[in-house]
Amino acid sequence: MKRLLAVVLIAAITLLTSFAAGASEVATVRVWFAGTAEPMMRVVNEQLLPAFHQAHPGIRIEVDFIPWNELSPKLLTSFAGNVAPDLFMHGQAATAGFASAGVLEPLDEYLEKSPGMLEDFGASLDAGLYEGKRYMIPVYGSGTLLAYRADFYEEVGLDPNNPPRTWEELRESALKLARKRGNRFEREGISVRIAAAQQDWSPFLWQNGGELFSEDGKQVLFDSPEAIEALEFYVSLFDDAIADKRENQPIGNLPVLAAGAVAQEFTTVENLKTIATYAPDVYPNVRVAPPLTRVQPAAWYSFAGFFMAKQSANKEATWEVLQFLTSPEALEALTYSLSGLPPRASLAGVPHVAEDPNVIAFMDGLSAARFNPNIPIWVNARDALERQIERAIRGIVSPAEALRTAADEVRQLLADLGN
Amino acid sequence: MSEGVERVRGLRFLRTAGIYAVLIVVAFVMSLPFSWMVLSSFKPNSELFSYPPVWIPTRWVLDHYIRAFEAAPFGRYFFNSAVTGISTTVINLFFTSLAGFAFAKYDFPYKNLIFFALIATMMIPFHVILVPLFLVAKNFPFAGGNGLWGGGTGLLNTYPGLVLPHLLPVFGVFLTRQFFMGLPDDLIDAARIDGASEYRIYWTVALPAAKPVLATLAIFSFSNVWDDFLWPLVVTTSQSMRTVQIGLQVFQSQHSVEWGPLMAATVAVTMPLVVVFVLNQRSFVQGVTSSGIKG
């Protein structure tokens, strides 16, 4: 009897307190940032939140910061337990998985009501496009471009101000830059990835006029003649006179480019920052080339941004917060703290971009930016592709056979999901 | 005569010298990465990855430590980890040794089946029970605003939430059972004839004899919680409930790592584990001198 009374009492108190919370004027919006980098946390906690709360007394932001590697387990458990945040940040690769499960709020209507956003974000909004709807407001971008050592260029008589533009020029420069002692490389002409090669290889596919998937994501296109040709070229970069078939492991996170073990490699802005920090004497010799071209120029880019949960209880307030967090002022501070590329065109001239010619090169490269496709089976497709590309590089199968095997595997998967 | 004594003494010296030689070589190999970590935490950035590697910093800097402790509320994190680690250890020591004792020294129906079922719970990767376990924690009855069937947030973001779902008692049951199996039955029977209750036998006969294994269990329980990362992250929803390992993430972003502060903070975070080991391993020596369990 006593126990029953206690249960009833507890239940009553719970109900009362929840009503009380509902009745108050302040709406709470829960926001999860991806990554726990201290500079970003500092910007959010000391700059963005106070500014927002001062301007919007009716809304309270509750933030949390989740390490990238654990973002998936954290989000899945919270969605399963119905305690998902209103807004969460993730890479664009998450779009298809979450959107196809119906847990994301499409943002097109909100965007149309908000003057200037569509124009200023431009094509970066397409990074979060799934089945014709936009789900992500980008926060920062990253991409891979060819980085090279100007001092090595000069040493072998290449012009550091005139980096390779075409496949042929790339190969030629790599042949010239490679230096061997016996059968070991003292310096590789170019280093591209062996495992996890999709990111390095896809630009060659796009440059050659090929595609990974059809627009609707229903057809596999990465075994086309253009794709095979691109992989043949990619494999030829492991020529005996250019590089050996070994993955170059960064030391810590310091790219091997800094140690001088390779003369050129595809790299990201973040990696360049690492060189600037840990090998400051080398950094002045590191340059970035514009996207390579064949049929057309193309380079791999990717954005991370905010997604809104469909189950969010207070969407008006959530959009208010989202608008604030992706405003030009907020994004300038955030992209600076993350050493990422700003997604808004109006931010192209901010100091942390305009001061470093290498970062400018990455901003200019955005005009040829291509994204990985937003389709639910993308992770499986990428894994299948990477397994087969590695086999092709190691000479176990021919490039054509590799791509066909991967494509068949993915077609099987698509067929499985179709029924 | 004296020649013989000399020879024995010489042999003993050789043996001791041999032991030290092996000890020193092995110690070098085993402590190398740790030493590297400590040395790195005092190096300026430009020497962290230079080639050939710089072992001893040419200039000792404290910057990384200063930066590390400014970057995150490590005091709070240490407190949370200590609370979680100590309570886990105490709970584990008592309940698992009790169960381990029962499995080793009593006969009861389905004993082996139950024991095996317990062991089997360790054979499933934690990643696949993460989501169901999270739901158990969230819907735990009468906690965090829950009724009998949930409704609130349960154990989420609480100390019991950090501790409870992650006790791993089976490990301790198994370990202590294996040790109690070596405890002579005569000891227990003698205590029974003296009229001691079963619980008293456990407390005054079994536990004192098991000091070394309890020390081992304490070391394990504490380190396991201290090193854990995924569960505390998933079960907490605010920075103030986070633990030290999550604190270390502050120096790692998506594609890069701040090595200097990371190494400094890692050294600081590892120290309590070394202390726990040093304190507990004393009981290993005691075991030898008092000759453990005498019949």
Add this chain to the structure above:
Amino acid sequence: MAGTTMYSRRGSYQRRLQRVAFLFILPVLLYTVIFRFAPMFASLYLSFTRYNVLQPAVWVGLQNYIRIFQSDLFWTALRNTALYSLEVLPLNIAISFGLALLVNQKVRGVAFFRTLFYLPVVTSIVAVSMIWMWLYDYNLGLFNLLLEYVGLGPFDWLGDPRLALHSLVIMRVWKGVGWNMVIYLAALQEIPQELYEAASIDGANSWQRMLRITWPLLRPVTFYITVMGIISTFQTFGEIYAMTKGGPLNSTTTVGYLIYQQAFDQFQMGQASATSFVLLGIILALTVVNNRVSGARAEA
């Protein structure tokens, strides 16, 4: 077996002891039912469904299990895992036993050395992977540098599909022996000195004493270390995730890594659960075999 046999004639006493024993295990049992068995049964159910966590599970019968046995990758992963376990376990047991004997010697400063031997266990996996990747580096690594002096190599430790798994084995053994050393050391304390003294009088030398007294008395602990070793090596995930991501050519893809990818990269929780239960079956079978083998040895 247990100390109750002499009372077996007295039934009520026997029942009382049973009740006491049951009370002793009750807390652990209750705990395990709520926090382990319940989630495990949920996973077992999910293993027969298609479940991405975000949407309700859809019953698919045995499909996930059929997929496992059709998948080349699973068999590759299982082979890698078994090989890894087979290499790590004996090395780990032999070395940790040797170290325990070594630091059980009564020489000055031995406590200090114990601590040093234990350091790899507490060194963070980030720092450990980092320095081992450096040691293993093809061009700049210490191992290749040393081998070059004796005219061997260079080896691509982590990049060569024939070598990578073994390189990870070496690291795991290095990181793990300190822990098992502690367990052996604790067990060594329980061996009554009288046994050794008696054997010394019988004229047994130290090697014989080790073989005839120490090793047999440590059998329950060795059994424990073996079972725990099987359980943990078959679930190996951390260093794979940190160092090789399963490469090169899937030569270091373990079942534990595969399960993680299925669960949190591909959002196929049903498939991950099915793979986990196949893994559980395998570990269980190995444990039973180990139990039989060491049980038989103990009786012989």
